[in-house]
Amino acid sequence: MPQRIIKWPAGVIKWIDQRFPLTSFVKHELTGYPTPRNLSYWWNFGFLAGFVLVLQVATGIFLAMHYKADIALSFDSIQHIMRDVNYGWLLRYMHSTGASAFFLVIYIHMARTLYYGSYRAPRELLWWTGQGLLLLLMATAFMGYLLPWGQMSFWGATVITNLFRATPFVGDQVVIWLRGDYTVGDATLTRFFALHYLMPFLIIGAVVVHLVALHSVKSSNPSGINLADKDNIPFHPYFTAKDFYGLGVFLIVYSVFVFFMPDSLIEPANNIPANPMQTPNHIVPEWYFLPFYAILRSVPNMVGGVVAMGLSVMVFAFMPYLDRSRIPGGAHFRPMYRVLFYVFLADMAVLGYVGYIPPTETSILAGQIATLIYFTLFLQLPFVSKAEERWLIKRGLPPELEALIASEAHEKTKRGKR
Protein backbone atom coordinates (compact mmCIF):
# COMPACT_ATOMS: atom_id res chain seq x y z
CA MET A 1 0.00 0.00 0.00
CA PRO A 2 1.68 3.28 -1.03
CA GLN A 3 1.81 6.13 1.53
CA ARG A 4 -1.13 8.04 0.11
CA ILE A 5 -2.98 8.67 3.36
CA ILE A 6 -2.06 12.00 4.90
CA LYS A 7 -1.94 11.77 8.68
CA TRP A 8 -3.74 14.47 10.67
CA PRO A 9 -2.36 16.88 11.75
CA ALA A 10 1.35 16.28 11.25
CA GLY A 11 0.92 15.13 7.66
CA VAL A 12 -1.29 18.05 6.79
CA ILE A 13 1.18 20.52 8.24
CA LYS A 14 3.99 18.89 6.34
CA TRP A 15 1.93 19.11 3.16
CA ILE A 16 1.37 22.83 3.78
CA ASP A 17 5.02 23.46 4.75
CA GLN A 18 6.18 22.18 1.39
CA ARG A 19 4.06 24.85 -0.23
CA PHE A 20 3.90 27.68 2.35
CA PRO A 21 6.25 28.62 5.24
CA LEU A 22 3.65 27.90 7.94
CA THR A 23 5.76 26.22 10.61
CA SER A 24 8.73 28.50 10.16
CA PHE A 25 6.50 31.58 10.28
CA VAL A 26 4.76 30.47 13.47
CA LYS A 27 8.06 29.55 15.04
CA HIS A 28 9.84 32.70 13.99
CA GLU A 29 7.15 35.31 14.58
CA LEU A 30 4.87 33.80 17.20
CA THR A 31 6.08 31.03 19.45
CA GLY A 32 9.82 31.49 19.19
CA TYR A 33 9.93 35.29 18.86
CA PRO A 34 12.74 36.32 21.22
CA THR A 35 11.40 38.57 23.96
CA PRO A 36 13.33 40.30 26.77
CA ARG A 37 12.70 38.39 29.96
CA ASN A 38 12.55 41.52 32.10
CA LEU A 39 9.43 43.04 30.50
CA SER A 40 7.06 44.36 33.16
CA TYR A 41 3.27 44.22 33.12
CA TRP A 42 3.28 47.57 31.30
CA TRP A 43 4.22 45.52 28.24
CA ASN A 44 0.88 43.70 28.34
CA PHE A 45 -1.04 46.57 26.82
CA GLY A 46 -0.05 46.04 23.18
CA PHE A 47 -1.60 42.59 23.28
CA LEU A 48 -4.65 43.99 25.06
CA ALA A 49 -5.04 46.64 22.33
CA GLY A 50 -5.06 43.89 19.74
CA PHE A 51 -7.64 41.98 21.78
CA VAL A 52 -9.95 44.99 22.11
CA LEU A 53 -9.63 45.62 18.39
CA VAL A 54 -10.93 42.11 17.68
CA LEU A 55 -13.70 42.62 20.25
CA GLN A 56 -14.80 45.87 18.59
CA VAL A 57 -14.84 44.34 15.14
CA ALA A 58 -16.76 41.28 16.35
CA THR A 59 -19.43 43.19 18.28
CA GLY A 60 -19.56 45.89 15.60
CA ILE A 61 -20.41 43.48 12.80
CA PHE A 62 -23.31 42.01 14.78
CA LEU A 63 -24.57 45.48 15.67
CA ALA A 64 -24.44 46.45 12.00
CA MET A 65 -26.87 43.63 11.23
CA HIS A 66 -29.59 45.40 13.24
CA TYR A 67 -28.57 49.03 12.97
CA LYS A 68 -30.17 51.38 10.43
CA ALA A 69 -28.17 54.29 9.09
CA ASP A 70 -31.02 56.70 8.46
CA ILE A 71 -31.73 59.78 10.57
CA ALA A 72 -35.39 58.79 10.84
CA LEU A 73 -34.59 55.27 12.03
CA SER A 74 -31.18 55.10 13.70
CA PHE A 75 -32.18 56.21 17.20
CA ASP A 76 -35.08 53.76 17.17
CA SER A 77 -32.91 51.00 15.77
CA ILE A 78 -30.54 51.37 18.73
CA GLN A 79 -33.52 50.99 21.07
CA HIS A 80 -34.61 47.98 19.05
CA ILE A 81 -31.15 46.47 19.63
CA MET A 82 -31.25 47.32 23.33
CA ARG A 83 -34.73 45.94 23.93
CA ASP A 84 -35.72 43.33 21.34
CA VAL A 85 -32.63 41.78 19.76
CA ASN A 86 -31.43 38.71 21.69
CA TYR A 87 -28.54 39.92 23.84
CA GLY A 88 -28.56 43.11 21.79
CA TRP A 89 -28.01 45.09 25.00
CA LEU A 90 -24.88 43.02 25.61
CA LEU A 91 -23.54 43.68 22.11
CA ARG A 92 -24.14 47.38 22.33
CA TYR A 93 -22.75 47.79 25.85
CA MET A 94 -19.71 45.72 24.93
CA HIS A 95 -19.11 47.94 21.93
CA SER A 96 -19.68 51.28 23.69
CA THR A 97 -17.58 50.21 26.68
CA GLY A 98 -15.02 48.68 24.31
CA ALA A 99 -14.35 52.06 22.71
CA SER A 100 -13.39 53.51 26.08
CA ALA A 101 -11.38 50.42 26.91
CA PHE A 102 -9.51 50.79 23.62
CA PHE A 103 -8.47 54.34 24.41
CA LEU A 104 -7.57 53.47 27.99
CA VAL A 105 -5.37 50.61 26.81
CA ILE A 106 -3.77 52.67 24.04
CA TYR A 107 -3.10 55.62 26.35
CA ILE A 108 -1.41 53.31 28.85
CA HIS A 109 0.50 51.68 25.97
CA MET A 110 1.70 55.11 24.84
CA ALA A 111 2.52 56.25 28.37
CA ARG A 112 4.64 53.11 28.75
CA THR A 113 6.47 53.97 25.56
CA LEU A 114 7.01 57.57 26.69
CA TYR A 115 8.18 56.51 30.14
CA TYR A 116 10.71 53.99 28.85
CA GLY A 117 11.79 56.08 25.87
CA SER A 118 10.95 53.22 23.48
CA TYR A 119 10.27 55.74 20.70
CA ARG A 120 14.01 56.40 20.31
CA ALA A 121 16.25 54.85 17.64
CA PRO A 122 15.86 52.28 16.22
CA ARG A 123 12.10 52.32 17.02
CA GLU A 124 11.07 55.55 15.29
CA LEU A 125 9.07 53.82 12.56
CA LEU A 126 7.38 51.65 15.13
CA TRP A 127 6.40 54.77 17.04
CA TRP A 128 5.16 56.52 13.91
CA THR A 129 3.00 53.60 12.85
CA GLY A 130 1.64 53.79 16.39
CA GLN A 131 0.92 57.47 15.87
CA GLY A 132 -0.93 56.58 12.67
CA LEU A 133 -2.91 53.97 14.60
CA LEU A 134 -3.85 56.58 17.18
CA LEU A 135 -5.20 58.91 14.46
CA LEU A 136 -7.16 56.08 12.85
CA LEU A 137 -8.55 55.08 16.22
CA MET A 138 -9.65 58.64 16.96
CA ALA A 139 -11.32 58.98 13.57
CA THR A 140 -13.09 55.65 13.99
CA ALA A 141 -14.37 56.52 17.46
CA PHE A 142 -15.51 59.97 16.34
CA MET A 143 -17.50 58.58 13.42
CA GLY A 144 -18.95 55.77 15.49
CA TYR A 145 -20.23 58.26 18.02
CA LEU A 146 -22.51 59.84 15.42
CA LEU A 147 -24.31 56.59 14.68
CA PRO A 148 -26.78 56.45 17.63
CA TRP A 149 -28.01 59.84 16.44
CA GLY A 150 -28.47 61.27 19.93
CA GLN A 151 -28.15 64.91 20.88
CA MET A 152 -24.44 64.60 21.73
CA SER A 153 -23.79 62.60 18.55
CA PHE A 154 -25.30 65.31 16.41
CA TRP A 155 -23.82 68.31 18.18
CA GLY A 156 -20.40 66.72 18.64
CA ALA A 157 -20.20 65.96 14.93
CA THR A 158 -21.46 69.45 14.12
CA VAL A 159 -18.82 71.12 16.29
CA ILE A 160 -15.95 68.97 15.06
CA THR A 161 -16.77 69.05 11.33
CA ASN A 162 -17.22 72.79 11.71
CA LEU A 163 -13.57 73.05 12.73
CA PHE A 164 -12.60 72.32 9.15
CA ARG A 165 -13.73 75.84 8.32
CA ALA A 166 -10.24 76.72 9.46
CA THR A 167 -8.86 75.21 6.23
CA PRO A 168 -7.35 78.09 4.25
CA PHE A 169 -9.34 79.38 1.22
CA VAL A 170 -11.69 76.39 0.84
CA GLY A 171 -12.85 76.00 4.44
CA ASP A 172 -16.58 76.27 3.78
CA GLN A 173 -16.42 73.89 0.86
CA VAL A 174 -14.43 71.36 2.87
CA VAL A 175 -17.06 71.37 5.61
CA ILE A 176 -19.86 70.78 3.12
CA TRP A 177 -17.81 68.10 1.41
CA LEU A 178 -17.25 66.29 4.72
CA ARG A 179 -20.88 66.50 5.77
CA GLY A 180 -22.29 65.84 2.33
CA ASP A 181 -24.76 68.61 3.09
CA TYR A 182 -24.88 72.11 4.56
CA THR A 183 -25.54 70.70 8.00
CA VAL A 184 -24.91 67.35 9.63
CA GLY A 185 -27.74 65.23 8.31
CA ASP A 186 -28.67 62.00 6.64
CA ALA A 187 -25.81 62.24 4.12
CA THR A 188 -23.36 62.65 7.01
CA LEU A 189 -24.80 59.71 8.92
CA THR A 190 -24.62 57.29 6.00
CA ARG A 191 -21.05 58.21 5.10
CA PHE A 192 -19.90 58.06 8.72
CA PHE A 193 -21.44 54.59 8.94
CA ALA A 194 -19.65 53.46 5.80
CA LEU A 195 -16.35 54.83 7.09
CA HIS A 196 -16.87 53.53 10.60
CA TYR A 197 -17.22 50.10 9.11
CA LEU A 198 -14.16 50.52 6.92
CA MET A 199 -11.63 52.10 9.28
CA PRO A 200 -11.18 49.21 11.74
CA PHE A 201 -9.99 47.13 8.81
CA LEU A 202 -7.47 49.82 7.94
CA ILE A 203 -6.45 49.66 11.60
CA ILE A 204 -5.94 45.91 11.29
CA GLY A 205 -3.69 46.53 8.29
CA ALA A 206 -1.78 49.19 10.18
CA VAL A 207 -1.37 46.86 13.18
CA VAL A 208 0.25 44.32 10.87
CA VAL A 209 2.73 46.98 9.74
CA HIS A 210 3.23 47.97 13.39
CA LEU A 211 4.03 44.37 14.28
CA VAL A 212 6.35 43.85 11.31
CA ALA A 213 8.27 46.90 12.49
CA LEU A 214 8.26 45.55 16.06
CA HIS A 215 9.58 42.20 14.99
CA SER A 216 12.40 43.73 13.01
CA VAL A 217 13.65 45.99 15.84
CA LYS A 218 12.36 43.76 18.69
CA SER A 219 10.72 44.89 21.89
CA SER A 220 12.51 47.35 24.06
CA ASN A 221 12.59 46.59 27.79
CA PRO A 222 12.65 48.41 31.11
CA SER A 223 16.45 48.54 31.19
CA GLY A 224 16.50 50.25 27.82
CA ILE A 225 19.56 48.39 26.55
CA ASN A 226 19.52 45.55 24.08
CA LEU A 227 19.85 42.41 26.11
CA ALA A 228 22.16 39.55 25.24
CA ASP A 229 20.66 36.38 23.82
CA LYS A 230 20.49 34.58 27.14
CA ASP A 231 18.13 37.25 28.45
CA ASN A 232 15.75 36.91 25.53
CA ILE A 233 13.26 34.11 25.95
CA PRO A 234 10.77 32.65 23.47
CA PHE A 235 7.42 34.41 23.38
CA HIS A 236 5.65 31.13 23.93
CA PRO A 237 5.05 29.91 26.59
CA TYR A 238 6.40 32.75 28.75
CA PHE A 239 4.63 35.76 27.32
CA THR A 240 1.55 33.94 26.13
CA ALA A 241 1.07 32.89 29.76
CA LYS A 242 1.72 36.40 31.00
CA ASP A 243 -0.50 38.04 28.37
CA PHE A 244 -3.39 35.71 29.13
CA TYR A 245 -3.15 36.43 32.83
CA GLY A 246 -3.21 40.16 32.00
CA LEU A 247 -6.19 39.56 29.74
CA GLY A 248 -8.07 37.96 32.64
CA VAL A 249 -7.50 41.01 34.82
CA PHE A 250 -8.52 43.31 31.98
CA LEU A 251 -11.72 41.36 31.32
CA ILE A 252 -12.75 41.61 34.97
CA VAL A 253 -12.48 45.40 34.91
CA TYR A 254 -14.18 45.53 31.52
CA SER A 255 -17.04 43.30 32.69
CA VAL A 256 -17.67 45.45 35.75
CA PHE A 257 -18.32 48.31 33.36
CA VAL A 258 -20.30 46.29 30.81
CA PHE A 259 -22.61 44.62 33.30
CA PHE A 260 -22.88 47.05 36.18
CA MET A 261 -22.18 50.57 35.00
CA PRO A 262 -22.37 50.71 31.20
CA ASP A 263 -24.26 53.98 31.21
CA SER A 264 -21.49 55.76 33.08
CA LEU A 265 -19.73 55.92 29.71
CA ILE A 266 -22.76 57.19 27.77
CA GLU A 267 -23.64 60.87 28.09
CA PRO A 268 -27.32 61.27 29.26
CA ALA A 269 -27.97 63.77 26.46
CA ASN A 270 -27.23 61.01 23.98
CA ASN A 271 -30.41 59.27 25.11
CA ILE A 272 -32.35 62.17 23.63
CA PRO A 273 -32.84 61.91 19.85
CA ALA A 274 -30.84 64.45 17.83
CA ASN A 275 -32.61 67.75 17.49
CA PRO A 276 -30.99 70.29 15.15
CA MET A 277 -33.26 73.02 16.51
CA GLN A 278 -32.10 72.67 20.11
CA THR A 279 -28.49 73.03 21.22
CA PRO A 280 -27.70 71.17 24.47
CA ASN A 281 -26.59 73.45 27.31
CA HIS A 282 -23.17 71.97 27.26
CA ILE A 283 -21.51 70.01 24.47
CA VAL A 284 -18.90 67.56 25.75
CA PRO A 285 -16.95 65.00 23.77
CA GLU A 286 -16.16 61.52 25.07
CA TRP A 287 -13.64 61.41 27.91
CA TYR A 288 -10.80 60.30 25.65
CA PHE A 289 -10.95 63.50 23.61
CA LEU A 290 -11.30 65.88 26.56
CA PRO A 291 -7.67 67.01 26.93
CA PHE A 292 -7.44 67.86 23.24
CA TYR A 293 -10.84 69.55 23.33
CA ALA A 294 -9.64 71.67 26.24
CA ILE A 295 -6.65 72.77 24.17
CA LEU A 296 -8.98 73.68 21.32
CA ARG A 297 -11.10 75.83 23.60
CA SER A 298 -8.11 77.44 25.28
CA VAL A 299 -7.12 79.37 22.17
CA PRO A 300 -9.51 82.30 21.68
CA ASN A 301 -9.16 82.28 17.90
CA MET A 302 -10.73 79.40 15.99
CA VAL A 303 -7.93 78.81 13.48
CA GLY A 304 -5.41 79.00 16.30
CA GLY A 305 -7.43 76.55 18.36
CA VAL A 306 -7.64 74.04 15.55
CA VAL A 307 -3.93 74.29 14.86
CA ALA A 308 -3.13 73.90 18.56
CA MET A 309 -5.40 70.88 18.88
CA GLY A 310 -3.93 69.25 15.77
CA LEU A 311 -0.42 69.88 17.06
CA SER A 312 -1.24 68.54 20.49
CA VAL A 313 -2.06 65.15 18.94
CA MET A 314 0.70 65.17 16.32
CA VAL A 315 3.46 66.38 18.61
CA PHE A 316 4.10 62.82 19.76
CA ALA A 317 5.51 62.07 16.32
CA PHE A 318 8.41 64.43 17.04
CA MET A 319 9.43 62.64 20.23
CA PRO A 320 12.33 60.74 18.63
CA TYR A 321 13.89 64.11 17.75
CA LEU A 322 12.77 66.11 20.75
CA ASP A 323 14.34 63.69 23.19
CA ARG A 324 18.08 63.96 22.57
CA SER A 325 19.26 61.95 25.52
CA ARG A 326 20.91 58.61 24.82
CA ILE A 327 20.76 57.44 28.42
CA PRO A 328 19.03 54.08 28.23
CA GLY A 329 16.12 52.91 30.30
CA GLY A 330 13.80 55.82 29.82
CA ALA A 331 12.55 57.67 32.84
CA HIS A 332 13.77 55.01 35.21
CA PHE A 333 17.37 56.18 35.05
CA ARG A 334 16.60 59.80 34.13
CA PRO A 335 15.44 61.87 37.12
CA MET A 336 14.58 65.03 35.16
CA TYR A 337 12.75 63.22 32.43
CA ARG A 338 10.86 61.30 35.09
CA VAL A 339 9.62 64.49 36.72
CA LEU A 340 8.58 65.84 33.32
CA PHE A 341 6.70 62.61 32.62
CA TYR A 342 4.63 62.95 35.77
CA VAL A 343 4.04 66.64 35.15
CA PHE A 344 2.76 65.63 31.71
CA LEU A 345 0.30 63.12 33.21
CA ALA A 346 -0.92 65.66 35.75
CA ASP A 347 -1.28 68.27 33.02
CA MET A 348 -3.35 65.84 30.94
CA ALA A 349 -5.62 65.29 33.95
CA VAL A 350 -6.10 69.05 34.40
CA LEU A 351 -6.81 69.49 30.68
CA GLY A 352 -9.28 66.62 30.78
CA TYR A 353 -11.14 68.16 33.67
CA VAL A 354 -11.18 71.61 32.05
CA GLY A 355 -12.53 70.04 28.87
CA TYR A 356 -15.28 68.36 30.84
CA ILE A 357 -16.78 71.27 32.79
CA PRO A 358 -18.73 74.14 31.22
CA PRO A 359 -16.28 76.96 30.56
CA THR A 360 -16.00 79.56 33.33
CA GLU A 361 -13.46 82.34 33.65
CA THR A 362 -11.29 80.30 36.03
CA SER A 363 -11.54 77.11 34.00
CA ILE A 364 -10.56 78.94 30.81
CA LEU A 365 -7.54 80.39 32.56
CA ALA A 366 -6.62 76.98 33.99
CA GLY A 367 -6.98 75.50 30.51
CA GLN A 368 -4.72 78.14 29.01
CA ILE A 369 -2.04 77.57 31.62
CA ALA A 370 -2.29 73.80 31.15
CA THR A 371 -2.07 74.22 27.36
CA LEU A 372 1.02 76.35 27.77
CA ILE A 373 2.56 73.74 30.06
CA TYR A 374 1.63 71.01 27.57
CA PHE A 375 3.53 72.58 24.69
CA THR A 376 6.37 73.81 26.88
CA LEU A 377 6.94 70.25 28.05
CA PHE A 378 7.63 69.20 24.49
CA LEU A 379 9.51 72.31 23.38
CA GLN A 380 11.99 72.34 26.25
CA LEU A 381 12.72 68.65 25.91
CA PRO A 382 15.67 68.90 23.43
CA PHE A 383 17.54 71.16 25.84
CA VAL A 384 16.63 69.53 29.10
CA SER A 385 17.24 66.02 27.77
CA LYS A 386 20.69 67.01 26.51
CA ALA A 387 21.55 68.82 29.73
CA GLU A 388 20.36 65.84 31.74
CA GLU A 389 22.46 63.50 29.65
CA ARG A 390 25.59 65.57 30.22
CA TRP A 391 24.89 65.80 33.91
CA LEU A 392 24.27 62.07 34.22
CA ILE A 393 27.45 61.21 32.35
CA LYS A 394 29.51 63.63 34.41
CA ARG A 395 28.02 62.39 37.66
CA GLY A 396 28.30 58.80 36.52
CA LEU A 397 25.42 56.53 35.63
CA PRO A 398 23.65 54.76 38.48
CA PRO A 399 25.80 51.77 39.54
CA GLU A 400 22.88 49.45 38.75
CA LEU A 401 22.88 50.59 35.14
CA GLU A 402 26.67 50.54 34.80
CA ALA A 403 26.73 46.99 36.09
CA LEU A 404 23.98 45.95 33.70
CA ILE A 405 25.68 47.50 30.68
CA ALA A 406 28.97 45.83 31.60
CA SER A 407 27.45 42.40 32.15
CA GLU A 408 25.41 42.53 28.96
CA ALA A 409 28.47 43.66 26.96
CA HIS A 410 30.42 40.82 28.51
CA GLU A 411 27.70 38.33 27.50
CA LYS A 412 27.75 39.64 23.97
CA THR A 413 31.53 39.42 23.49
CA LYS A 414 31.54 35.95 25.01
CA ARG A 415 28.94 34.96 22.42
CA GLY A 416 30.87 36.70 19.64
CA LYS A 417 34.10 34.82 20.37
CA ARG A 418 32.50 31.43 20.44
Next chain:
Amino acid sequence: MKRLLTILALCGIASLLHASEMELEKVTVGTDVQTVGRGAEAVMNDCHSCHSMKYIRYRDLVNFGMDRQKVDGWRGDLSLDAPLLAQMPESDAAQAYGKAPPDLSLMTKAREGGVRYVYSYLLGYYLTPEGMPGNHYFPETKMPDVLGISGVTEGAQRTELQGKARDIVSFLAWSADPHEQERHRLGYYVIAYLLVLTVLLYLVKNQVWSGLK
Protein backbone atom coordinates in the same frame (compact mmCIF):
# COMPACT_ATOMS: atom_id res chain seq x y z
CA MET B 1 2.74 63.45 45.83
CA LYS B 2 2.43 65.94 43.03
CA ARG B 3 -0.36 63.91 41.49
CA LEU B 4 -2.14 63.65 44.82
CA LEU B 5 -2.01 67.42 45.27
CA THR B 6 -3.42 67.99 41.80
CA ILE B 7 -6.26 65.59 42.43
CA LEU B 8 -7.04 67.28 45.74
CA ALA B 9 -6.98 70.70 44.10
CA LEU B 10 -9.31 69.48 41.34
CA CYS B 11 -11.77 68.04 43.88
CA GLY B 12 -11.80 71.40 45.64
CA ILE B 13 -12.64 73.21 42.41
CA ALA B 14 -15.30 70.64 41.56
CA SER B 15 -17.13 70.93 44.87
CA LEU B 16 -17.19 74.74 44.61
CA LEU B 17 -18.70 74.56 41.14
CA HIS B 18 -21.48 72.19 42.15
CA ALA B 19 -22.40 73.83 45.43
CA SER B 20 -24.73 76.26 43.69
CA GLU B 21 -26.98 73.55 42.25
CA MET B 22 -30.01 72.29 44.16
CA GLU B 23 -29.26 68.95 45.82
CA LEU B 24 -31.33 66.12 44.30
CA GLU B 25 -33.56 64.03 46.58
CA LYS B 26 -32.38 60.51 47.29
CA VAL B 27 -34.51 57.59 46.18
CA THR B 28 -33.94 53.88 45.71
CA VAL B 29 -36.11 52.38 43.01
CA GLY B 30 -37.96 49.10 43.41
CA THR B 31 -37.48 46.37 40.82
CA ASP B 32 -40.23 43.99 41.97
CA VAL B 33 -43.40 43.48 39.92
CA GLN B 34 -45.59 45.09 42.60
CA THR B 35 -43.71 48.38 42.72
CA VAL B 36 -43.17 48.59 38.97
CA GLY B 37 -46.82 47.60 38.39
CA ARG B 38 -48.08 50.33 40.75
CA GLY B 39 -45.78 52.75 38.91
CA ALA B 40 -47.25 51.66 35.57
CA GLU B 41 -50.74 52.24 36.90
CA ALA B 42 -49.83 55.72 38.14
CA VAL B 43 -48.23 56.59 34.82
CA MET B 44 -51.29 55.34 32.89
CA ASN B 45 -53.56 57.45 35.07
CA ASP B 46 -51.52 60.62 35.56
CA CYS B 47 -49.01 60.94 32.73
CA HIS B 48 -50.26 58.93 29.78
CA SER B 49 -52.67 61.67 28.70
CA CYS B 50 -49.75 63.90 27.74
CA HIS B 51 -46.67 61.66 27.53
CA SER B 52 -45.94 58.71 25.24
CA MET B 53 -43.73 55.76 26.13
CA LYS B 54 -43.16 54.59 22.61
CA TYR B 55 -40.48 51.99 23.27
CA ILE B 56 -42.82 50.03 25.54
CA ARG B 57 -45.61 47.84 24.15
CA TYR B 58 -48.59 46.59 26.14
CA ARG B 59 -47.19 43.12 25.66
CA ASP B 60 -43.98 44.10 27.49
CA LEU B 61 -46.06 44.94 30.56
CA VAL B 62 -47.77 41.54 30.45
CA ASN B 63 -44.46 39.76 29.89
CA PHE B 64 -42.98 41.52 32.87
CA GLY B 65 -45.74 39.97 34.97
CA MET B 66 -48.27 42.75 35.36
CA ASP B 67 -51.93 41.90 35.71
CA ARG B 68 -53.33 40.97 32.29
CA GLN B 69 -56.79 42.34 33.14
CA LYS B 70 -55.36 45.73 34.03
CA VAL B 71 -53.24 45.90 30.90
CA ASP B 72 -56.28 44.99 28.79
CA GLY B 73 -58.18 47.79 30.48
CA TRP B 74 -55.45 50.28 29.59
CA ARG B 75 -55.13 49.28 25.99
CA GLY B 76 -58.84 49.12 25.15
CA ASP B 77 -59.15 48.09 21.51
CA LEU B 78 -55.45 48.55 20.81
CA SER B 79 -53.36 45.52 19.92
CA LEU B 80 -51.10 44.01 22.57
CA ASP B 81 -48.22 44.94 20.28
CA ALA B 82 -49.17 48.60 20.16
CA PRO B 83 -46.70 51.00 21.75
CA LEU B 84 -47.85 53.22 24.61
CA LEU B 85 -48.57 56.40 22.68
CA ALA B 86 -49.86 59.53 24.38
CA GLN B 87 -53.61 60.06 24.44
CA MET B 88 -53.28 63.69 23.38
CA PRO B 89 -51.68 64.17 19.96
CA GLU B 90 -48.24 65.73 20.32
CA SER B 91 -49.11 68.84 18.34
CA ASP B 92 -52.15 69.55 20.54
CA ALA B 93 -50.09 69.17 23.67
CA ALA B 94 -47.40 71.43 22.25
CA GLN B 95 -50.11 74.01 21.53
CA ALA B 96 -51.62 73.71 24.98
CA TYR B 97 -48.42 73.80 27.03
CA GLY B 98 -46.06 75.67 24.74
CA LYS B 99 -43.85 72.59 24.53
CA ALA B 100 -44.40 69.00 23.47
CA PRO B 101 -44.21 66.61 26.44
CA PRO B 102 -41.18 64.39 25.81
CA ASP B 103 -41.39 60.61 25.47
CA LEU B 104 -40.82 59.01 28.88
CA SER B 105 -39.49 55.56 27.94
CA LEU B 106 -35.84 56.61 28.20
CA MET B 107 -36.36 59.53 30.57
CA THR B 108 -34.40 58.24 33.57
CA LYS B 109 -31.36 57.81 31.33
CA ALA B 110 -31.79 61.03 29.42
CA ARG B 111 -31.23 63.50 32.23
CA GLU B 112 -28.21 64.28 34.36
CA GLY B 113 -29.02 62.74 37.76
CA GLY B 114 -31.26 60.04 36.24
CA VAL B 115 -33.86 58.54 38.56
CA ARG B 116 -33.05 60.99 41.32
CA TYR B 117 -33.64 63.92 39.01
CA VAL B 118 -37.05 62.72 37.80
CA TYR B 119 -38.12 61.96 41.37
CA SER B 120 -36.98 65.35 42.62
CA TYR B 121 -38.57 67.11 39.65
CA LEU B 122 -41.97 65.49 40.22
CA LEU B 123 -41.88 66.43 43.92
CA GLY B 124 -40.16 69.76 43.34
CA TYR B 125 -43.28 71.88 42.78
CA TYR B 126 -44.10 74.60 45.30
CA LEU B 127 -46.28 77.72 45.54
CA THR B 128 -44.61 81.10 45.52
CA PRO B 129 -45.87 83.68 48.08
CA GLU B 130 -47.95 85.12 45.23
CA GLY B 131 -49.58 81.72 44.80
CA MET B 132 -47.82 80.93 41.51
CA PRO B 133 -46.49 77.37 40.98
CA GLY B 134 -42.74 76.96 40.74
CA ASN B 135 -40.29 74.06 40.54
CA HIS B 136 -37.01 73.86 42.40
CA TYR B 137 -35.27 71.63 39.88
CA PHE B 138 -36.63 72.95 36.59
CA PRO B 139 -37.84 76.49 37.29
CA GLU B 140 -39.04 77.27 33.77
CA THR B 141 -40.86 73.97 33.23
CA LYS B 142 -44.08 74.03 31.26
CA MET B 143 -45.49 70.91 32.90
CA PRO B 144 -48.15 71.52 35.53
CA ASP B 145 -47.82 70.04 39.02
CA VAL B 146 -49.48 66.74 38.09
CA LEU B 147 -49.01 65.05 41.45
CA GLY B 148 -50.36 68.08 43.27
CA ILE B 149 -47.46 68.26 45.71
CA SER B 150 -47.38 72.05 45.82
CA GLY B 151 -50.70 72.32 47.65
CA VAL B 152 -49.85 69.65 50.21
CA THR B 153 -49.19 70.75 53.76
CA GLU B 154 -49.91 67.57 55.69
CA GLY B 155 -47.04 65.21 56.46
CA ALA B 156 -49.00 62.02 55.81
CA GLN B 157 -50.20 63.18 52.42
CA ARG B 158 -46.68 64.18 51.52
CA THR B 159 -45.37 60.73 52.40
CA GLU B 160 -48.08 59.20 50.24
CA LEU B 161 -47.06 61.32 47.26
CA GLN B 162 -43.42 60.44 47.82
CA GLY B 163 -44.40 56.77 47.68
CA LYS B 164 -46.29 57.36 44.46
CA ALA B 165 -43.39 59.26 42.90
CA ARG B 166 -41.12 56.39 43.89
CA ASP B 167 -43.44 53.91 42.16
CA ILE B 168 -43.47 56.11 39.06
CA VAL B 169 -39.70 56.39 38.81
CA SER B 170 -39.37 52.66 39.49
CA PHE B 171 -41.54 52.03 36.45
CA LEU B 172 -39.66 54.60 34.38
CA ALA B 173 -36.32 53.08 35.41
CA TRP B 174 -37.55 49.66 34.32
CA SER B 175 -38.78 50.98 31.00
CA ALA B 176 -35.50 52.79 30.33
CA ASP B 177 -33.49 49.63 31.02
CA PRO B 178 -35.74 46.57 30.92
CA HIS B 179 -32.80 44.14 30.86
CA GLU B 180 -31.06 45.56 33.92
CA GLN B 181 -31.94 42.66 36.21
CA GLU B 182 -30.89 40.11 33.64
CA ARG B 183 -27.69 42.05 33.00
CA HIS B 184 -26.76 42.09 36.68
CA ARG B 185 -27.53 38.39 37.06
CA LEU B 186 -25.39 37.49 34.07
CA GLY B 187 -22.72 39.91 35.28
CA TYR B 188 -22.26 38.08 38.58
CA TYR B 189 -21.75 34.79 36.76
CA VAL B 190 -19.35 36.26 34.21
CA ILE B 191 -17.25 38.01 36.82
CA ALA B 192 -17.18 34.99 39.12
CA TYR B 193 -16.07 32.87 36.19
CA LEU B 194 -13.41 35.39 35.20
CA LEU B 195 -12.07 35.59 38.75
CA VAL B 196 -11.56 31.83 38.87
CA LEU B 197 -10.10 31.81 35.37
CA THR B 198 -7.72 34.66 36.16
CA VAL B 199 -6.46 32.98 39.32
CA LEU B 200 -5.82 29.83 37.29
CA LEU B 201 -4.06 31.81 34.57
CA TYR B 202 -1.93 33.45 37.24
CA LEU B 203 -0.94 30.05 38.58
CA VAL B 204 -0.19 28.81 35.07
CA LYS B 205 1.95 31.85 34.44
CA ASN B 206 3.91 31.30 37.66
CA GLN B 207 4.30 27.64 36.83
CA VAL B 208 5.63 28.43 33.36
CA TRP B 209 8.00 31.11 34.59
CA SER B 210 9.33 29.01 37.45
CA GLY B 211 10.98 26.78 34.87
CA LEU B 212 13.15 29.73 33.80
CA LYS B 213 16.67 29.88 35.22
